Amino acid sequence: MxxxxxxxxxxxxxxxxxxxxxxxxxxSQVRAGWTLLAPxxxxxxxxxxIPVVAVLVLSxxxxxxGDTWAWVGFQNYSDLFRDVDFQASLWHTVLYALxxxxxxxxxxxxxxxxxxxxxxxxxxxxxxxxxxTVTATVAVATIWLWIYNPGSxxxxxxxxxxxxxxxxxxxxxxxxxxxxxVVGIWQGLGTKIIIYLAALQGVSxxxxxxxxxxxxxxxQKFRNVTWPAIGPVQFFVLITSIVGTFQVFxxxxxxxxxxxxxxxxxxxxxxxxxxxxxxxxxYASAETVIMMVxxxxxxxxxxxxxxxxxxx
Amino acid sequence: MRRIVGLSLMAAALSVVVSSCxxxxxxxxxxxxxxxxxxxxxxxxxxxxxxxxxxxxxxQKVVDDFHKTYPKMKVEPDFATxxxxxxxxxxxxxxxxPYDVMVTGVGWVQPFASKRxxxxxGKYGVTPDVIKDKSVAALIPAATYDNKLYAYPLVADARAVxxxxxxxxxxxxxxxxxxxxxxxxxxxxxxxxxxxxxxxITRSGFDLDSATSFRQSFTTFLASTGTPxxxxxxxxxxxxxxxxxxxxxxxxxxxxxxxxxxxxxxxSLVLTGEAAMGIVxxxxxxxxxxxxxxxxxxxLKFFRFNSGKEIEYVGGDLASIxxxxxxxEAAWSFIQSLTKPASLDAIAKLNKKIPAYKDAAxxxxxxxxxxxxFVADGLVYAVNENExxxxxxxxxxxxxxxxxxxxxxxxxxxxxxxxxxxxxx
Numbered sequence: 252m253x254x255x256x257x258x259x260x261x262x263x264x265x266x267x268x269x270x271x272x273x274x275x276x277x278x279s280q281v282r283a284g285w286t287l288l289a290p291x292x293x294x295x296x297x298x299x300x301i302p303v304v305a306v307l308v309l310s311x312x313x314x315x316x317g318d319t320w321a322w323v324g325f326q327n328y329s330d331l332f333r334d335v336d337f338q339a340s341l342w343h344t345v346l347y348a349l350x351x352x353x354x355x356x357x358x359x360x361x362x363x364x365x366x367x368x369x370x371x372x373x374x375x376x377x378x379x380x381x382x383x384t385v386t387a388t389v390a391v392a393t394i395w396l397w398i399y400n401p402g403s404x405x406x407x408x409x410x411x412x413x414x415x416x417x418x419x420x421x422x423x424x425x426x427x428x429x430x431x432x433v434v435g436i437w438q439g440l441g442t443k444i445i446i447y448l449a450a451l452q453g454v455s456x457x458x459x460x461x462x463x464x465x466x467x468x469x470x471q472k473f474r475n476v477t478w479p480a481i482g483p484v485q486f487f488v489l490i491t492s493i494v495g496t497f498q499v500f501x502x503x504x505x506x507x508x509x510x511x512x513x514x515x516x517x518x519x520x521x522x523x524x525x526x527x528x529x530x531x532x533x534y535a536s537a538e539t540v541i542m543m544v545x546x547x548x549x550x551x552x553x554x555x556x557x558x559x560x561x562x563x
Numbered sequence: 564m565r566r567i568v569g570l571s572l573m574a575a576a577l578s579v580v581v582s583s584c585x586x587x588x589x590x591x592x593x594x595x596x597x598x599x600x601x602x603x604x605x606x607x608x609x610x611x612x613x614x615x616x617x618x619x620x621x622x623q624k625v626v627d628d629f630h631k632t633y634p635k636m637k638v639e640p641d642f643a644t645x646x647x648x649x650x651x652x653x654x655x656x657x658x659x660x661p662y663d664v665m666v667t668g669v670g671w672v673q674p675f676a677s678k679r680x681x682x683x684x685g686k687y688g689v690t691p692d693v694i695k696d697k698s699v700a701a702l703i704p705a706a707t708y709d710n711k712l713y714a715y716p717l718v719a720d721a722r723a724v725x726x727x728x729x730x731x732x733x734x735x736x737x738x739x740x741x742x743x744x745x746x747x748x749x750x751x752x753x754x755x756x757x758x759x760x761x762x763x764i765t766r767s768g769f770d771l772d773s774a775t776s777f778r779q780s781f782t783t784f785l786a787s788t789g790t791p792x793x794x795x796x797x798x799x800x801x802x803x804x805x806x807x808x809x810x811x812x813x814x815x816x817x818x819x820x821x822x823x824x825x826x827x828x829x830x831s832l833v834l835t836g837e838a839a840m841g842i843v844x845x846x847x848x849x850x851x852x853x854x855x856x857x858x859x860x861x862x863l864k865f866f867r868f869n870s871g872k873e874i875e876y877v878g879g880d881l882a883s884i885x886x887x888x889x890x891x892e893a894a895w896s897f898i899q900s901l902t903k904p905a906s907l908d909a910i911a912k913l914n915k916k917i918p919a920y921k922d923a924a925x926x927x928x929x930x931x932x933x934x935x936x937f938v939a940d941g942l943v944y945a946v947n948e949n950e951x952x953x954x955x956x957x958x959x960x961x962x963x964x965x966x967x968x969x970x971x972x973x974x975x976x977x978x979x980x981x982x983x984x985x986x987x988x
Contacts, residue, residue, distance in 0.1 A: 315678065316652075316653050316656045316657065316678065316680070317677075317678030317679060317680065318678065318679045318680075336964065401821070401823075416761060417763065419821070419822070419823070421823075422821070422822050422823030424971055424973060508775060509964075510775050510963075510964070510967060511775065511822065511823065511967055511971060512964055512965075512967040512968040512971060512973055513964045513968070516964075524960055526653070527649055527650040527653050527654070528649050528650070528956065528959075528960055529954075529956055529957035529960060530649065530653055530674075530678075530956055530957075531957065532653070532657070
């Protein structure tokens with residue numbers, strides 16, 4: 252017995268959009284793709300593209316919220332390079348990033364490796380390390396303000412146990428920025444630890460066992476198996492850390508307001524000051540453009556370092 | 564064709580989203596409309612009322628009074644602080660929905676008037692000459708720009724000096740002969756400073772009330788030598804008087820008071836006993852339950868700086884109308900409600916300041932405590948930054964940073980003053 256299967260009538264051939272790799276998408280797929288992309292595109296357009304274009308345009312003007320404004324070309328940029336507050340802010344931001352990023356990444360990786368072992372109260376430690384990340388920066392900063400209080404703070408109390416003289420921490424130009432760095436490192440650990448932990452759990456057990464069978468010790472297993480395996484995650488953590496540290500603001504705003512003098516003034520603080528306190532929006536926009544360029548440069552350097560590490 | 568239709572639909576959707584976000588924010592103008600029929604929202608930016616229940620109740624009384632004239636207008640207050648005032652104003656201007664009534668402080672009016680953000684109150688019959696009969700003289704220059712009045716004074720925030728009689732007697736000083744000149748103050752402050760065995764200051768000899776910024780104290784001490792900070796918008800501090808004043812502040816910090824000293828409540832240190840002498844604000848609560856108590860109050864003596872000129876630093880709250888407001892007439896009516904004596908008394912009490920009406924010395928606030936009475940009587944000695952340049956808002960920050968750098972020895976004081984003078988435009 253034979254069964255005849257009636258073939259459905261072929262639909263009218265549709266126009267297809269050629270894809271670069273030779274595959275073809277039918278129009279309904281193209282439409283569905285754009286429809287699904289639309290919310291993200293709309294969001295990016297309204298909250299990223301328009302502000303970036305606005306900042307670029309404003310940076311070429313002397314707009315200061317008044318009735319009148321004028322095109323000033325690159326005057327804001329040339330003024331910025333003579334502005335000692337901007338120079339100090341840029342230097343403090345770069346210094347903050349150079350200290351906070353590597354130290355926080357190293358500590359996070361070490362803690363993540365520790366939390367990846369079979370130890371007691373693992374859940375408690377994971378939660379404890381993540382708590383600073385989910386706590387509002389203002390609350391964190393307020394607690395650290397008390398810790399650094401020269402009169403009754405915990406930091407000086409701790410020093411006193413060892414017979415050291417009290418320090419003025421945030422009120423001393425020499426220790427203000429390092430004090431902020433400590434808070435920045437501490438606060439940023441949680442997120443990095445979680446990411447590293449996820450990456451460490453994804454390292455191939457087979458490879459680790461093979462290395463062990465080959466007689467590799469702990470360090471050799473880490474250096475030759477674990478380290479390359481978490482390479483992409485390292486790069487992700489590096490990029491997010493660069494962007495995060497360059498955008499540090501709330502911590503500084505609550506704890507020092509950029510002082511004493513301008514010892515803890517960072518780029519975003521300077522931009523805020525110029526835009527919303529001094530009302531120089533054009534000038535602040537030029538500063539923002541420079542900050543974007545500097546972040547891009549740092550990310551570029553990070554990418555080069557990452558490539559060099561992979562090629563090793 | 565279909566692509567064009569699709570794009571058009573997307574653009575239309577976007578415009579609907581954007582326009583709906585802004586719908587209802589920008590009202591139709593009510594200027595020229597009879598007050599009883601005017602509808603819309605009057606947006607008020609005001610740091611003069613605390614966000615506490617008492618503050619809100621006092622503000623509501625002003626609104627209730629305003630509603631007698633404009634019954635259908637809604638009032639939307641923004642209880643800002645002086646810290647975020649500029650931020651609120653600038654973002655509202657950038658968003659195209661500026662406030663209708665803006666309350667600012669000394670030093671704000673001229674820069675905003677020059678940018679044409681504030682309305683000339685002369686249009687409502689209030690000029691510098693008219694206000695002389697209604698308000699404390701001390702705040703009129705701060706509300707005037709180009710011989711026009713751009714703000715109506717609400718309250719005066721004055722500063723005096725206080726000493727602890729017991730501390731003076733303990734140090735062998737006569738509390739009835741307070742030191743008033745810079746030189747005398749330093750000598751007395753050094754005698755009054757107490758230290759522990761490590762040399763750390765445990766009680767400051769003099770509180771400059773400058774935890775992180777020396778702008779106001781520099782202005783005050785400089786003025787006490789008879790030298791105003793600015794004259795006609797031109798810097799008047801890059802001279803011998805300015806340098807002597809800055810060097811004097813430098814010699815006081817970490818000598819009679821640690822840099823950055825403050826307490827959590829923000830109370831003047833001489834009132835809490837953390838300093839033997841120092842700058843105080845415009846009121847002291849002598850009650851036993853909430854204040855410092857009668858015994859402490861009786862231990863205080865108030866006086867004014869005098870290094871050649873007796874002075875009292877006076878700031879204050881000043882109410883203006885936004886030049887881009889669509890409810891200017893309603894805004895003026897609101898300011899009239901805000902400046903009624905009962906409203907000003909309430910604001911003064913809530914903020915521990917002095918009402919800025921003519922007879923401030925006989926106000927309920929002045930009669931309520933000895934410090935308010937002292938500063939109200941001293942309003943005739945008022946000084947402040949004087950005739951500031953148009954970039955004063957920028958200069959405030961510059962003063963804060965650079966004076967600190969000079970005081971902490973990071974920069975040469977003379978160069979700092981010259982630099983600040985060069986930056987004043």
